[in-house]
Amino acid sequence: MAALKILVIPGSLRTGSLNAKLAAAIAHEIALAGVEVTRISLADFPLPIYDGDLQAKSGVPKNAVNLKRMIGAHQGVLIVTPEYNSSVPPLVKNMIDWVTRVQDLHETRGQVFRERAFAIAAASESRLGGTRALAALRLILTACRATVIPNQLALSYANEAYDDMDRLKQPADAEELEALVRQLIEFSQYSM
Numbered sequence: 001m002a003a004l005k006i007l008v009i010p011g012s013l014r015t016g017s018l019n020a021k022l023a024a025a026i027a028h029e030i031a032l033a034g035v036e037v038t039r040i041s042l043a044d045f046p047l048p049i050y051d052g053d054l055q056a057k058s059g060v061p062k063n064a065v066n067l068k069r070m071i072g073a074h075q076g077v078l079i080v081t082p083e084y085n086s087s088v089p090p091l092v093k094n095m096i097d098w099v100t101r102v103q104d105l106h107e108t109r110g111q112v113f114r115e116r117a118f119a120i121a122a123a124s125e126s127r128l129g130g131t132r133a134l135a136a137l138r139l140i141l142t143a144c145r146a147t148v149i150p151n152q153l154a155l156s157y158a159n160e161a162y163d164d165m166d167r168l169k170q171p172a173d174a175e176e177l178e179a180l181v182r183q184l185i186e187f188s189q190y191s192m
C-alpha cells in the first residue's frame, strides 16, 4: 500500500507569518508521527482573483490545476488560515474557488474535496485565535462536501505562543496540536 501523505497549506504569504509558523509546527508534528508531509507556499501558485469571464476566455489557470493535483496526491490536507475581518482572507478563499473549478477527465466536479480529510487551524494575536475564520473555513469546505475533522486549533496570542526552540509554550496549545494531528492522520487513513 502507498504511504500516507498529508499536505499542509499556510494561508498567508507574509514574511514572518504567524500562520506559516503554525503550519510549520504542525507539519513537524505530522513528520514526527512518521507520516509523509508536504508543506507548500501559495506564493508558488499565484492565481488571479476568480473571474468567470477570465475562465471562459483562458480556462482555469495552470496553477489551479497544479494545486488541485497536489491536493489529489495526498490523503489529508491541512489549511492554516489567518482571520481577516472575522473570516478567511481572499488568498484562501480564492485558492478554494479556483480549485473547485478544476475537473479532470472521468471526475465529477469537486471530487478532490469529497475524497480526502481536511483539517483546519488558525493563528492570531487576538484572544480568539482566529476562531471565526475557522468557522467560515469549515462552512466553505463542508459546502464543498469535504470531510473536515472535528478537532481544530485556534492559536490565541500567537505572537507570544512559542519558546526559543519554536515549541508551543502552553501545554494546552501543544495538546490541541497533537490531538489535531492524531485525528487528521486517523481520518486520512480512511481515504487510502
Ligand SMILES: Cc1cc2nc3c(=O)[nH]c(=O)nc-3n(C[C@H](O)[C@H](O)[C@H](O)COP(=O)(O)O)c2cc1C
Residues within 6 Å of the ligand: 011, 012, 013, 014, 016, 017, 018, 019, 020, 082, 083, 084, 085, 086, 087, 123, 124, 125, 126, 129, 130
Ligand atoms: C485586513 C485584515 C483584517 C484582520 N482582521 C482580523 C480579525 O478579524 N481577527 C483577528 O484575530 N485578526 C485580524 N487581523 C490580524 C491578523 O490576524 C494578523 O495580521 C495575522 O498576523 C495575520 O496572519 P499572518 O501573520 O499569518 O500573516 C486582520 C488583519 C488584516 C490585514
